[in-house]
Amino acid sequence: MPDRLLSPRGGRLLGVLGIVLIALNIRTAVAGLAPLAGLIDAEIPLDATAIGLLGVVPPVAFAVSGLLAPWVAHRIGLERALLFAVVTMIAGHLLRGAALDYPGLLASTLVVLMGAGFGNILLPPAVKRYAPGRIGAVTAAYATMMSISTALPPLIAVPIADAASWRLSLAVWGAVGVLALIPWVVLAARPPHPVVTEPVTVIEVDAPSTSADADVADPVDEPDTRQFGRLARSRVVWGITIPFAVSGVTAYSTFALMPLLLEDLAGVDAARAGALVGLFAIVGLPLSLATPVITARLRSPAPIMIVSVVAFSVGFLGLLLAPTLATPLWMIALGAGQVLFPMCLALIGLRSRTSHRAVTVSGFVQAIGYGVAAVAPLALGVLRSVTGSWMPAIVILLLAALSTLVAIPLLRSGEMIDDELERRRL
Structure with missing residues (x-):
């Protein structure tokens, strides 16, 4: 060849x-x-x-x-x-x-x-x-x-x-x-x-490629077979993992449970509930297009995470306090909160110096994120059955969304994962 x-x-x-x-x-x-x-x-x-x-x-x-x-x-x-x-x-x-x-x-x-x-x-x-x-x-x-x-x-x-x-x-x-x-x-x-x-570099990463990238x-x-263990000690990696997990929990819980929740709390029929969940999904289309580019321009993704927390808070508090008042608006807000997902996909590459490193970081982030997301809908469904109310489940989802704020100081410095791991090794 x-x-x-x-x-x-x-x-x-x-x-x-x-x-x-x-x-x-x-x-x-x-x-x-x-x-x-x-x-x-x-x-x-x-x-x-x-x-x-x-x-x-x-x-x-x-x-x-x-x-x-x-x-x-x-x-x-x-x-x-x-x-x-x-x-x-x-x-x-x-x-x-x-x-x-x-x-x-x-x-x-x-x-x-x-x-x-x-x-x-x-x-x-x-x-x-x-x-x-x-x-x-x-x-x-x-x-x-x-x-x-x-x-x-x-x-x-x-x-x-x-x-x-x-x-x-x-x-x-x-x-x-x-x-x-x-x-x-x-x-x-x-x-x-x-x-x-x-x-x-994290800043101006969209500059034209050089010949070294050929x-x-x-x-x-x-x-290194211990890479996952090393990544577990990285604050930057956890700064990506936490919002990724929040995004997964919210998305899978919404697709699995929101139709039933809306029928019970908002008084809509099954067709209308399905359309509202579809509205949640559609909001992600423009966000997927814009967010990674914005993330690449920022030294810290803190503004994106704050926007997400605000959007999730509006959506979940709306469903909690006034589910019938402006239900489409609450679903749009929840969809806007999903800005975390494309942000995290971009950060995996932006905070890794090589694709070799990005492979292990992606595996770590997504294994934990999707692992939590797999458990959440089932746990929240059981909680609904035990309590007879959707309110505890909504409160837990709101608290999960607020946990995104924990990741902000972990990513604020703009440090690369490779540099952090090397620094910790010394």
Whole structure:
């Protein structure tokens, strides 16, 4: 194989294209199943428990991926790990469409979401590798594609099922995965070039890339098996992990519980409740586009976190004190609070000096964040059943949102994770 299959510029462009196309696939498996539950139930019985278990799979798969993806990437390379993620997503989509019973549906859902989880973990370091001088802009692009991949499946899943079948409606997303396959097949075939990535500062990170970024590959040293333990002692890492976990808890609790909450407290019917949750999701689209770019321009993300806390407080206090007064406004406010998610995705790259470091940071942050998010909806649902009221659950979500303030002093200095770890080692 020739030493250079692509020019440095061609490799960067192909890498960015691959990042964006993977992002378009990450949430289709999550968003494409729920609208089809009634149709699937005619062939594969789905009671409330079965649907609830399917709803727990995404954050659990993403949390497990946070532990496994860095290990895989360090051993087979970032590009091959992303290729594995795409192949796994495609296979999972096809297996879901062919599922004959509930265990098959559950297992295939786990497969596709493990692939999506690997993509979730490895996209921030891929941005660090292929766009080190454009972290804000490229993160904005892929976060926006993730928002689109959340909003699109519910719109077309039922029409496709009505025109053909629910099986085709589930399997068709595998075809979208094929688009993402092409760039990573090419990039995985390139031999690695051990050129150290130039350090990227937090301020003005969107400045044009230099020639030192040509291959933007990291050293191929064997990774330190104690890296997760070291990261757990980093205040900067916890400064990213805390808001990421808050975002995950809020998002998964909203999607799982908010329809029932709105029916009980706001007195709306199921269709109206679903539309209000959709409003929450739509707000994330412009935020995904703007937030990473803004984050890259700031020395400290404190202003973004303060905006998020204010928005969450307005939303949760509105639901707590006046749920029927301006329900759409409360949902818009909660959606605006989700500005934390694209901010954290950008910070993973901005506060890491190499994509090698960003892999482990992304794994740590997302394993913990999604682990907490997996438990939250179930715990809050049990709390509702025990107390007979949604008020305790809303108060807990409000307190969780306020905990974002703890992360502000952890990130205020603008320090890089690598520098902090090196300083602590001395």
